[in-house]
Structures are given as structure tokens and as C-alpha cells.
Amino acid sequence: MNTETETQVVIVGAGPVGLMLAAELRLAGVETVVLERLEMPSPHSKALGVHARTLEQLAMRGLVDPFLAGGIPVPAWHFGFLSQRLDLTRLDTPYPFMLAFPQHRTEAVLLERALALGARIRRGRSVTGLTQDDDEVRVVTESGETWRAGWVIGADGAGSTVRQTAGIEFPGTDADTYAYLGDAHADSPPPPGYGVLNERGALIVAPLPGGRFRFTGFDPEHQDSPRRDLTIDELQETVRRISGTDFDIRDPAWLTRFGNATRVAATYRRRRVLLAGDAAHMHFPAGGVGLNLGLQDAMNLGWKLAAVVQGRADAGLLDTYHDERHPWAEDVAEHTLAQTALIRATTPTGLALRQVLSDLITDLPDLSLKLARRLAGLDVHYGRTDQHRLVGARVTATGDALLDGRAALVGSPGHAMIEQAATAGIPVQPLTVDASAAVIRPDGYVWWATDDPDDDLPDLVGRFGGH
Ligand SMILES: Cc1cc2nc3c(=O)[nH]c(=O)nc-3n(C[C@H](O)[C@H](O)[C@H](O)COP(=O)(O)OP(=O)(O)OC[C@H]3O[C@@H](n4cnc5c(N)ncnc54)[C@H](O)[C@@H]3O)c2cc1C
Secondary structure: OEEEEEEEEEEEEOOHHHHHHHHHHHHHHOOOEEEOOOOOOOOOOOOOOHHHHHHHHHHHHOOHHHHHHHEEEEEEEEOOOOOOOEEHOOOOOOOOEEEEEEHHHHHHHHHHHHOOOOOEEEOOOOOOEEOOOOOOOEEOOOOOOEEEOOOOOEEEOOHHHHHHHHHOOOOEEEOOEEEEEEEEEOOOOOOOEEEEEEEOOEEEEEEEEOOOOOEEEOOOHHOOOOOOOOOOOHHHHHHHHHHHHOOOOEEEEEEEEEEOOOEEEEOOEOEEEEEEEEHOOOOOOOOOOOHHHHHHHHHHHHHHHHHHHHOOOOOOHHHHHHHHHHHHHHHHHHHHHHHHHHHOOHHHHHHHHHHHHHHHHHHHHHHHHHHHHHOOOOOOOOOOOOOOOOOOEEOOOOOOOOOOOOOOOEEOOOOHHHHHHOOOOEEEEEEOOOOOEEEOOOOOEEEEOOOOOOOOOOEEEEEEEHO
């Protein structure tokens, strides 16, 4: 097959991040094609957890209900498998928990939305390379198709072909720790919230929809064979050795291993090529944050790229995507490496360190809260010291204000700017911020704020807000 097709944006990869981006771009009316290698979505769920900031952002688009209806709120979560869990109920969010919701269901919700908004999803298309010039990118697939687009997003996971063919470096560290994972039935399952870490290794058990359980952890005896397939016999033996029982595990649906290679792309943009999700960052899935990080990339990038495609902003806006998101991937790389060190700390010295840290988490509620906010993505901000103190701050509970993916103007009636907006037919949203007026970005961060009630309406309201 030798066809050539043109569109505004090509997204490579229909994982959760590619699908979220497709929905965001379509919401703004951008022609979007998603090319996915697999004929069918994977039935396995790598991720099981959706954290608070992701839920806040899903709510901004009216998408949170299927998550809340089908998920299980988990009020305490672990950092590095420490025995003292972090109390999530104190988080400053409408969603003070981690929501247990398998990744394949997240993908199903996002796929339905992307399709409903008119994204074209082309399966069985393995992208093998791309070339770009000043005007366009040409993406080629294994079957010989060429897709021409103004912009391409690599959302094709940690082994990203897009990242490699665009020549973007992926610096970091190789794996030196491997975890086991088995999704299986258990005739004598442990109580909810079960976890153990001792001199023999680490095990955490989590219930899955459909009656299975996830058995995952660190086995010091099997660090030399990361490429050998995990078998049910080895899983049973590992679980028995670490916990004293194998819980009568049987009928696995998925057996795998994963490592802690930790890398962040040197740049999230090379001219007309952008990276998002695991294509831009990879790390040990400790704390359950990778998918969350990727969905938040999508929320940051989608409206910016739409504005550039539609001529409402120049391409420089896309550099702010790298500037804002790259540091938070570095932050996740750091805390997941730290958690890996804790998970593999099965020596007497390591166990003593773990006990000291667990006791600190018990004794210092603010330490627990700080770590919980970091996992939940609630400490993400995009502030700059040369701007109003609120700029870059996270906004929660935005009601219907950001449903349409456009910026929102917030302020009290009586201010000159708000009157000006009313005259121009620009809606003013009923949100409160600690300023005379503010503009909230489509991804729920303060973009601009003023304490001067007589300031002029900023130009960005016209370009990014309004209706
Ligand atoms: C064991 C485990 C547990 C995890 N638990 C959690 C958790 O609880 N919470 C959390 O937030 N994160 C978790 N993660 C991380 C999470 O699964 C990933 O961060 C997430 O899948 C990233 O989504 P993505 O869309 O960026 O990439 P992917 O999910 O990797 O999707 C990439 C897509 O691109 C496609 N593709 C690849 N190459 C090509 C190509 N050349 N052409 C066309 N298509 C291509 C692939 O088929 C795939 O569909 C976990 C990961 C693992 C391994």
C-alpha cells in the first residue's frame, strides 16, 4: 500500500496519553489522526491508580463521573512500600484519595471521548519513521502509508520510535532493579491493603475487578534473570518465600517483570515533533504515577498545540510545554528512584532505614502530607517570580468553567475589565481567586492575574477564551 494522506496533527500511539491528546485537540476542532500499532487495545492494565490532580483535570472536562462510578477510592497509599501509609484524606482537593481504576478502563473512557469528538483512530499502523522540514512532518508506517501533518506527537511509549527518529536524546539510568507482577486468582486471598517487606523481599497485593488480585513486588533472589519469562511456579514460590503463604494463587491472566530504567527526554519538542507520556519519560512505577504524569502532559500540550495550529498563538507557546512539564518529570524520576531504593532495602541496614522513615511519617503528619501531595500531583505549579504571585497556581473545582477547553475569565462585577468583557460578550466565570481578576488556563492553572480593578482586559482572553 502506498498512500499519502494529509491532516493537521498526527498522534503516534493510542495509549491513554495519545487518546487524551486526541480528545483535547478535537475539542478545539483540530483535525487529528491517531496511528496505533496494535490491532486491538491491550486487555492488561499496567496502571491501577488515578491520583487527585488527574481526577481534578478529568473533572474540568466533565469526564470524572465514569471514573468515580467505577473506581474504588483508596484513602491511604504507600511511598516506597514503607509500612506506614500516607494519609490521603488530608489532601487539599475534592478527591482526597487514590482511585483504583485499571488502565484498560481509563483507555476505554478516553477512546470513547476521542471518537465522539471526531478523532480518526487508525489501528494496525506501526510507525517506522518520520522526516520534517519547516512546513510539515511526514510520518511513514510499516505498510508503506505516508501521513503528512503540520505537527506530530509521539505518544508511543517508552520505546518511542518518534523520539528516536526525531533524534531526541533520552538521558538517564539503566535498570538495576526488577519487580515481578502477576494478575491471578487467589483462593485464600490476604486482607485488603496487604503488604509485606522483610529480608526475603517485598510483596503488595491489590484486588482487581473480576475477582483477580495483583501480586507485585521485589524478589532479591531473581534479579539476575530480568529477561526470562515469569512463570506461575516462580510467582507462587516468590510469594510463599516472602509472605509465608502463596494464598492459593492460580489461573494468572498476566505474568511479567518490569525494571527501573529512569530517563527523561532531553527536549519535549524538536521543531514540529512533540513528545508526551512515557515517550517523554520512563521510571519505576512506584507510587503509581506514570499514567498520571502523562495525562497531565496531555492537558498541558493539547490547548497550546490547538492554538498554534489555529493561528491563535505562535509556535513559541509550544516551548512552554517543555519548560513547564520537563521539571515535573525530573521530579517523578527523582522520587521513583528514591522509592526503588526503599523497595529493595531488604538488608538489615535497609530495613532499619525503612523503620526510621516509617516512624517519621507516623510522627510528622506534615511529612506524610508533603509526600502524598507529591504523588498526587498537587504540588505541580508553573509559577514565575517575575509575575503575579498567583500565576501558575493550580485551580481546583472549576465547575463548568473549563468544560469547552477554553481559558476562563474570573472576576467580580464592577471592575472595569469585567464590564469590558461583558460588553464584548465574553462570559465571566463564577470562580473565586485571591485577586481582582484572573484568567484560568484550559488545564486549570492561573495564567494571568491582577490586583488592580481598573486593569485592561488582557489580549489572551480574546484569543484563548470567549465563545
Ligand atoms: C507494572 C506497571 C504498573 C503501573 N502502574 C501505574 C499506576 O498505578 N499509575 C500510573 O499512573 N502509572 C502506572 N504505570 C505507568 C503507566 O502504565 C504508563 O505511564 C502509561 O501506560 C503511559 O501511557 P502512554 O500513553 O504514554 O504510553 P503507552 O501506554 O505505552 O502507550 C503507547 C502506545 O503506543 C503504541 N505504539 C508504540 N510504538 C508505536 C509505533 N511505532 N507505531 C504506532 N503505535 C505505537 C503502543 O502500542 C501503545 O498503544 C505502571 C506501569 C507499569 C509497567
